[in-house]
Amino acid sequence: MPDTEPDAEPLTFAIPCAVCEQTGEPSDDHGVAHAWATGHLKANPEHFIYREIITRPCRFKPGAWK
Numbered sequence: 001m002p003d004t005e006p007d008a009e010p011l012t013f014a015i016p017c018a019v020c021e022q023t024g025e026p027s028d029d030h031g032v033a034h035a036w037a038t039g040h041l042k043a044n045p046e047h048f049i050y051r052e053i054i055t056r057p058c059r060f061k062p063g064a065w066k
């Protein structure tokens with residue numbers, strides 16, 4: 001149940017390196033996550049494997065859970 005309410009936490013992206021496990025700060029801008037990974041690759045030309053992590057806020061609605 002994706003949270004689409006106005007006060008929902010942001011959807012965030014991070015693309016950590018799967019070789020050395022370093023990562024940038026999660027950002028609600030995918031471009032920021034992509035830029036981190038690109039910069040990391042340039043600094044570490046042998047780190048080719050990344051793992052995109054998308055954090056999607058979810059919310060239950062009170063009511064009938066039975």
Ligand SMILES: [Zn+2]
Nearest residue numbers: 017019020047
């Ligand atoms: Zn790395």
